[in-house]
Amino acid sequence: MTPSWRNLVQVFGRIGLLSFGGPAAQISLMLHELVEQRRWLDEKTFLRALSLCMLLPGPEAMQLATYAGWRLRGIPGGLISGGLFVLPGALVIAALVALYVSFGDLPLVQSAFLGIKAAVIVIVVQALHKLGVRALTSGSAWIIAGLAFVSIFLFSIPFPLIVAAAGLWGFVSTSSKAPAASGPDGGRFRIGPVLFWSALWLCPLLWLSLQGPALLADLGWFFAKLAVVTFGGAYAVLAYMTQTVVDQHHWISTGQMIDALGLAETTPGPLILVTQFVAMLAGYLAEGPAMALAAGLVALWATFVPCFLWIFTAAPYLDRIAGRPRPAAALAAITAAVVGVILNLSTWFALHVFFAQTEIARIGPMSFPLPIWSDFEPVAAVLSGVAAVWLLLLRRGMGETLLLSSLAGLACHAL
Structure with missing residues (x-):
């Protein structure tokens, strides 16, 4: 399922605002929002992406959000999802x-x-x-x-x-x-x-x-x-x-x-x-x-x-x-x-x-x-x-x- 740009911004904006508690809580939140509730990604793809992000340097939860956006709407989607994951915390x-x-x-x-x-x-x-x-x-x-x-x-x-x-x-x-x-x-x-x-x-x-x-x-x-x-x-x-x-x-x-x-x-x-x-x-x-x-x-x-x-x-x-x-x-x-x-x-x-x-x-x-x-x-x-x-x-x-x-x-x- 490919979400609209508006839905993409709304969902990843919500994830960015609620992403307290470290990577475990952040990954659980994304699993609930993207896999269980909206079914934008299947669980197998989500877990494979998590494995990849664990292999890479940097914050794995932010990279997982970027991957999800890329998977859904290409590079612009990845930029939006990754950016929205970081922006609320940066302002705070x-x-x-x-x-x-x-x-x-x-x-x-x-x-x-x-x-x-x-x-x-x-x-x-x-x-x-x-x-x-x-x-x-x-x-x-x-x-x-x-x-x-x-x-x-x-x-x-x-x-x-x-x-x-x-x-x-x-x-x-x-x-x-x-x-x-x-x-x-x-x-x-x-x-x-x-x-x-x-x-x-x-x-x-x-x-x-x-x-x-x-x-x-x-x-x-x-x-x-x-x-x-x-x-x-x-x-x-x-x-x-x-x-x-x-x-x-x-x-x-x-x-x-x-x-x-x-x-x-x-x-x-x-x-x-x-x-x-x-x-x-x-x-x-x-x-x-x-x-x-x-x-x-x-x-x-x-x-x-x-x-x-x-x-x-x-x-x-x-x-x-x-x-x-x-x-x-x-x-x-x-x-x-x-x-x-x-x-x-x-x-x-x-x-x-x-x-x-x-x-x-x-x-x-x-x-x-x-x-x-x-x-x-x-x-x-x-x-x-x-x-x-x-x-x-x-x-x-x-x-x-x-x-x-x-x-x-x-x-x-x-x-």
Whole structure:
């Protein structure tokens, strides 16, 4: 069934507005709207498309929405469905940045943010558990996860290298008798769409490098590189993002990075919209509101245009790609490595929320953060405990948990 343009906009606009709760909730919403209720796609096609999106870097739910729109109304339909999935959250993020830079330094607001930061630790631990249950199903997967954690926590090896090494191992360690990749009509893979969408994505960034402000060029190229290695969701790249934007470029502080994630959790759309928050805050701190707006647009372009690139070039070959064992094995190895990376992220968050200061310990080639125990923050620990009970034991929603934790932070301030 081919929907009208009006129905396409209405349905995907609704999906974009209601896409809270992370990829699992977003995928369930699309399954209900597109397969069960309207029967625009059959379940087999939907699940094959989901498998493809899991193999690609970037937010799988947004790419699934893009695929659905492409399947229904071609490339224009894919642009509409993917754009509407991101647009509501992007507008909310812009509003949150404006509120954050206006009121974020007030003591009362800082107390609410302390509750949000404490809840973010629990949310990341929950994501770690969910991914670990799915990914760590063999001894080799546990080894890959452990090596990934050691690599990033003790040796500060960049996340892209960890992803590349894990994916390469999974690919070469799996035999495949599948036929060479070809299109649905038996033709060869066409390079034209890849070149077109790659040029559309990267040429504006190249222009910024030559003519634009240096900050916008640096932000654009960094988030473009991030888009290529975003396997396993936004949590997987947050440690790498923090390493770059906080420690290397000093665009924002550690506390602001954690605030950005907490606020991004409250918006519809993919969590990777945290890149927009970080870019807008960095732009505002550097040169004010105009630069914040420009930085946000650059981050959105660099982060989400490649999602259209992946889908519009890979979607015609869905049946061929989804059944190939080597890409699936590479994804499984990458997912196992991501578990170790997210463990590093949760450790990093806990150290910086529970302790006012940390120090760097160095043993030979290894360097890692250690807490300064005299700077322990008991209020933050208590707030994390409250969030853990609410989210993990009572199984309440993420939005409710963030709201409760922020209110608890305000209560602690009042006391």
